[in-house]
Amino acid sequence: MTRIVILGAGPTGLGAAYRLQELGYQDWDLYEQHDYIGGLAASFRDDRGFTHDVGGHVMFSHYPYYDALVEKLMGDNYTEIMRESWIWMRDRFIPYPFQNNIKYLPREEVLECVLGLIEAQRHPRPSETFAEWIEATFGQGIARHFMLPYNAKVWAHPLDRMSKHWIAERVSVVDSERVLRNVILDRDDVSWGPNSRFKYPLHGGTGGLFNAFLPYVEPRLHLQKAARQVDFDARVVEFDDGTCTRYDVLISSLPIDQLVTWSKGAPPEIREAAARLDHSSSYIVGVGVAAPCPSTRCWLYFPEQDCPFYRVTYLSNYSPFIAPDEHHYLLLTETSYSPWKPEPGQEIVERVVDGLVTTGLLEEADRARIASTHLIDVPYSYPVPTLERDDALAIIQPFLLRHDVYSRGRFGAWLYEIGNMDHSTMQGVEAVNSILLGDKETTWKPSEPSSRTPVLRAA
Numbered sequence: 001m002t003r004i005v006i007l008g009a010g011p012t013g014l015g016a017a018y019r020l021q022e023l024g025y026q027d028w029d030l031y032e033q034h035d036y037i038g039g040l041a042a043s044f045r046d047d048r049g050f051t052h053d054v055g056g057h058v059m060f061s062h063y064p065y066y067d068a069l070v071e072k073l074m075g076d077n078y079t080e081i082m083r084e085s086w087i088w089m090r091d092r093f094i095p096y097p098f099q100n101n102i103k104y105l106p107r108e109e110v111l112e113c114v115l116g117l118i119e120a121q122r123h124p125r126p127s128e129t130f131a132e133w134i135e136a137t138f139g140q141g142i143a144r145h146f147m148l149p150y151n152a153k154v155w156a157h158p159l160d161r162m163s164k165h166w167i168a169e170r171v172s173v174v175d176s177e178r179v180l181r182n183v184i185l186d187r188d189d190v191s192w193g194p195n196s197r198f199k200y201p202l203h204g205g206t207g208g209l210f211n212a213f214l215p216y217v218e219p220r221l222h223l224q225k226a227a228r229q230v231d232f233d234a235r236v237v238e239f240d241d242g243t244c245t246r247y248d249v250l251i252s253s254l255p256i257d258q259l260v261t262w263s264k265g266a267p268p269e270i271r272e273a274a275a276r277l278d279h280s281s282s283y284i285v286g287v288g289v290a291a292p293c294p295s296t297r298c299w300l301y302f303p304e305q306d307c308p309f310y311r312v313t314y315l316s317n318y319s320p321f322i323a324p325d326e327h328h329y330l331l332l333t334e335t336s337y338s339p340w341k342p343e344p345g346q347e348i349v350e351r352v353v354d355g356l357v358t359t360g361l362l363e364e365a366d367r368a369r370i371a372s373t374h375l376i377d378v379p380y381s382y383p384v385p386t387l388e389r390d391d392a393l394a395i396i397q398p399f400l401l402r403h404d405v406y407s408r409g410r411f412g413a414w415l416y417e418i419g420n421m422d423h424s425t426m427q428g429v430e431a432v433n434s435i436l437l438g439d440k441e442t443t444w445k446p447s448e449p450s451s452r453t454p455v456l457r458a459a
């Protein structure tokens, strides 16, 4: 029998494991370095009873299979939330998306944004980098006031090193008539896009959903098993406790650069390509406050330099079980960092609290009401779509597939555009469908078709 080994029990690994048990397949195992499952979609309850996600997680779905799975795993145990998101800039809150609500800006800036947009549409310019695409699409005003500073803060990377090819529905683009109508008719425009309503687990934060995989995968789940080396020729994974396991096919959700760097058998050009992949890191700081929540908002964006974070989520508005009771609420902040944007980690919690006061989310007097602060340092947070990314992946992935290694998921595939929870879970499911049934993967597109015979179809 073909032995399938899965590395990492985040959404990708759990999706793969779930599908294997669903198909009744027998020869597989799932290995996870931590003593918990869920990966970046896990949640953590602190001593004071606040539940923290690893940054604000909004559940999208692009798949009927994923919808049915979520329904099966969560049953009625979810809340449904109407998205309410805002931008804090120029000392005021502006409804998201920015371009549809520029009427909130000072009058000269409204004019600059409108003129820039007209100019951009009148004289379309070709673009290659993300920075060029922003200016060509939104015009100089919207670019200068919001899109460039906000994205530089999120990605922690120079935007002229990033490509534009990952952008589909991930950045809300512009409808110039709508922009003008909203300005001239003085109209608010707050409803946009695929995530205007979203579900959230009632219990356990985002991790509550992924913990519900446990009964299906537990018999073959091995916790606290950190892979430290994969031998692609011998098809053996070695763990940091000195033990090894053999595989015929490997599904890995480890960061692909680590998988390659730690491997035995990857030639220099593959290692060199892996070294060209860029990622950002994050500090996720949760601040629990002993007071009733003063806002119905979901999350806020912060493009300016008056605070370290780029986004804050009122996480306790998502479920009554995020905070200990209704006399407490939780603010979850996200601050990115990278070699291009270093952030001193030692004082990050203090700087976040100061930023919450500066931006008016907390009053000065609230400092004394802070019941809990919780820091999560996330070394791999966003896989950055740089100009070099696709060339690097086009070298690495065919090599891995030739060795029957499916590197999938947020950092396994390193494709931000398919890096959400639903995409990742489905990449795991589809990898199994490819291995066992010979189905073509549709979320992750192979650079080169796999030549292996499907396991179940061959039998």
Ligand SMILES: Cc1cc2nc3c(=O)[nH]c(=O)nc-3n(C[C@H](O)[C@H](O)[C@H](O)COP(=O)(O)OP(=O)(O)OC[C@H]3O[C@@H](n4cnc5c(N)ncnc54)[C@H](O)[C@@H]3O)c2cc1C
Residues within 6 Å of the ligand: 007, 008, 009, 010, 011, 012, 013, 031, 032, 033, 034, 037, 038, 039, 040, 041, 054, 055, 056, 057, 058, 059, 060, 225, 226, 227, 228, 253, 254, 255, 282, 334, 378, 380, 381, 382, 408, 409, 410, 411, 412, 419, 420, 421, 422, 424, 425
């Ligand atoms: C700040 C932030 C905000 C996000 N917001 C959203 C959102 O709003 N909506 C959404 O859908 N998604 C969101 N995501 C993305 C979501 O978290 C990912 O889609 C998902 O977690 C990726 O799943 P994965 O299994 O591919 O990777 P991970 O979640 O990274 O899981 C990989 C697993 O592999 C394990 N592992 C790593 N190295 C080893 C090793 N050497 N040996 C064994 N195990 C190992 C890890 O411990 C982890 O459990 C967000 C992510 C971040 C960071």
